[in-house]
Amino acid sequence: MGQPNETDRNISPFQKPQEASKIDTYPIYVEPFHVDFTGHMFLGVLGNHLLNAAGKHSQRRGWGIGALNETQHTWVLSRLCIEMEEMPCQYEHCEVKTWVESVMRLFTNRNFAILRPDGTPLGYVRSV
Numbered sequence: 001m002g003q004p005n006e007t008d009r010n011i012s013p014f015q016k017p018q019e020a021s022k023i024d025t026y027p028i029y030v031e032p033f034h035v036d037f038t039g040h041m042f043l044g045v046l047g048n049h050l051l052n053a054a055g056k057h058s059q060r061r062g063w064g065i066g067a068l069n070e071t072q073h074t075w076v077l078s079r080l081c082i083e084m085e086e087m088p089c090q091y092e093h094c095e096v097k098t099w100v101e102s103v104m105r106l107f108t109n110r111n112f113a114i115l116r117p118d119g120t121p122l123g124y125v126r127s128v
Contacts, residue, residue, distance in 0.1 A: 023099040024060065026053040028114075030092045040087040050112055050125055051077070053096045077127060078107065084114070084123030093117055 026049070034045040058064040058075070068074055088094050094116050101109040112125035 022061075023097055024053070024057045026056065026096045026098070028088065028094045028096060030088045030090050030094075032090055035090045039090045041089070043082070043087075046082070046084075046087070046114070047080070049096055050080075050098075050127070053098045053112065054110055054127065057098050057100075079128040081126045082123065083125070086122050088114070088122060094122060 028049050030041050030045075034041050036042055055064060059066065065074060094114060097113045097115065099111055101111050107128050110127045112127070114122040114125070116122060
């Protein structure tokens with residue numbers, strides 16, 4: 001596993017994702033069974049998309065759950081802060097962008113942006 005470079009450590013949650021390197025984008029399509037009676041995505045479904053994005057992002061960089069399990073290690077979600085302006089609606093296409101802001105001894109600070117295809121933010125998330 002390679003060490004994060006200086007660019008990885010200096011990505012701010014306030015920095016526009018397209019300005020930073022090391023950011024991956026994952027599409028979301030809101031199916032009818034992913035929404036409540038108002039037609040908005042369940043919070044649990046959004047959480048599932050966030051965990052999948054984090055897992056794929058980590059795996060692409062060689063420190064995903066599979067690589068960690070080979071050495072009898074794992075990663076867990078310790079804290080999650082979700083701030084949504086609006087939840088995605090049924091049949092809506094949107095995307096999750098994710099990047100690691102900082103790496104510490106036992107934790108990483110990971111950021112997410114949930115965006116409409118035109119780049120309008122639906123919300124932001126931070127995990128530790």
